[in-house]
Amino acid sequence: MAWWLYGAVAVLAINAAGAAAAPYANVSYDGPLRARETPRGAVQWAFLDMAKAWADCDRQLLSELVTADVRFSFPTTSLESREALLAALDAYCGPEASAPPDAVSFHLPDDAFYIDLETGRAAVEIQFRERRRGRHQVTNDVWIATFADDGRFAVMKEYLDGRVRDLQEQGVLTRDAGADFLTPWPPRTEAWAECFPIVRAAPINSCPPQ
Secondary structure (H helix, E strand, O other), X not given: OOHHHOOOOHHHOOOOOOOOOOOEOOEEEOOOOOOOOOHHHHHHHHHHHHHHHHHHOOHHHHHHHEEEEEEEEXXXXXXXXXXXXXXXXXXXXXXXXXXXXXXXXEEEOOOOEEEEOOOOEEEEEEEEEEEEOOEEEEEEEEEEXXXXXXXXXXXXXXXXXXXXXXXHHOOOEOOOOOOOXXXXXXXXXXXXXXXXXXXXXXXXXXXXXX
16 A cells, blocks of 8 residues: 555654644744645655654654664765664754754745655755754755655655855845745845855855955
């Protein structure tokens, strides 16, 4: 039986009460959220639960969401097992993390989801928001996933631009939290709106000229 016909699979059995624009305190979604028991709803909730697992640093939830041999990739890193993924979570925000974030949340705009029920593949545009040691970043991401027949993530790829955080700290890019329409980079600040193209994490000259 295809994965999208399983209905409310065990991995997605978290209570779906109050399926609204803010399904969790630290994960918001501006679009229509289907029930978990529906084909599209199962996919939506899988992504929302994945976001919650990282926002809450929840090892148990993350473990339930992925297959044992999950292939999970993000910039600089490619992992090929559940154990490796959980170790990455621990390194990011666990008790032994060298610099755990102070706060993490995610936002999904109204048009966030791209779902192909025939192939079990889906993608989501999602905004990652983090505070760590006085630094605040708001980065627009894309998550692309392939699901196993039981509804778990078999493949997960995250695409984001690591330059955004540095350019936000320098006042070049805005922190466009909660944007209705996500772009690869958030908008420039007013001071940099008409300046030369920016291709580096640290501009080589100033704008406006000093």
